[in-house]
Amino acid sequence: MSVKLSTRQVGDVSVIDVSGRITLGEGSSALRDTLRDMVSKGQKKILLNLGEVSYIDSSGIGELVSGFTTVANQGGQLKLLSLTKRVKDLLQITKLYTVFDVHDDEAGAVRSFA
Amino acid sequence: MAKNTGGEAETVDQFLDSTLESVDSAEALVLEVAQKAGFEEEDLHKIGMAVRECMVNAVVHGNQYSAHKKVRVSVSAGRNQLTVTIVDQGKGFELSSLPDPLAEENLLSNSGRGLFLIRAFMDELQVRRLTPHGTEVTLVKYLGQK
Numbered sequence: 001m002s003v004k005l006s007t008r009q010v011g012d013v014s015v016i017d018v019s020g021r022i023t024l025g026e027g028s029s030a031l032r033d034t035l036r037d038m039v040s041k042g043q044k045k046i047l048l049n050l051g052e053v054s055y056i057d058s059s060g061i062g063e064l065v066s067g068f069t070t071v072a073n074q075g076g077q078l079k080l081l082s083l084t085k086r087v088k089d090l091l092q093i094t095k096l097y098t099v100f101d102v103h104d105d106e107a108g109a110v111r112s113f114a
Numbered sequence: 115m116a117k118n119t120g121g122e123a124e125t126v127d128q129f130l131d132s133t134l135e136s137v138d139s140a141e142a143l144v145l146e147v148a149q150k151a152g153f154e155e156e157d158l159h160k161i162g163m164a165v166r167e168c169m170v171n172a173v174v175h176g177n178q179y180s181a182h183k184k185v186r187v188s189v190s191a192g193r194n195q196l197t198v199t200i201v202d203q204g205k206g207f208e209l210s211s212l213p214d215p216l217a218e219e220n221l222l223s224n225s226g227r228g229l230f231l232i233r234a235f236m237d238e239l240q241v242r243r244l245t246p247h248g249t250e251v252t253l254v255k256y257l258g259q260k
Contacts, residue, residue, distance in 0.1 A: 024134065024170050024174070057166055057170070057231075058231055066224045069222055093231075093234050095216050
């Protein structure tokens with residue numbers, strides 16, 4: 001299964017629900033396109049829900065970092081929601097876990113954007 | 115596909131095109147052998163991920179998607195270990211010349227984490243520059259190693 005992305009709005013926070021595999025090729029480019037589209041529309045509060053992501057490779061991690069810096073450079077914030085153990089482990093060994101603002105609960109994550 | 119079943123280790127060899135589809139093929143090939151050898155789910159995930167990262171390096175950075183270049187994947191399962199060798203036909207690189215992805219200045223880089231992850235997931239990693247061209251990467255995972 002490749003990646004599937006859907007977007008929804010919770011108040012002024014744009015939530016991207018991601019499921020499947022974020023790997024080099026279709027998966028990472030779909031994520032990149034979605035994030036760029038949101039930034040180009042001026043959305044500054046973006047919550048990436050990775051709860052259904054089964055697999056992410058170094059290219060996928062690169063896209064998360066790229067999205068994080070792109071949104072930050074536009075004065076916005078990109079936060080992560082519901083990491084699976086494997087994604088959390090990957091962010092920890094690459095020392096990125098503390099770079100991102102990571103949440104387990106959507107309502108709390110949305111409130112944190114204030 | 116070539117199979118050598120002589121002795122205690124079985125070696126499977128494949129020559130794959132320099133495409134992203136080959137990354138999936140190599141992962142499937144290695145995982146089939148690893149599963150038969152007795153590796154369990156968590157190790158299979160790590161092995162699969164290391165093979166994917168290594169194949170991406172071979173296809174993208176080594177062979178640069180060239181239709182004229184192949185990636186050779188060899189996998190052999192001994193009594194206590196799995197050995198995977200991935201050879202590309204690119205211009206090669208020096209392991210020591212790669213930036214440290216954990217260094218403060220590289221932490222927010224969009225790339226450069228592949229070999230680091232391979233090292234984290236496998237028990238051994240060897241990189242050998244071939245003459246006149248190409249890179250041979252050997253990955254080893256021991257059965258039951260934590």
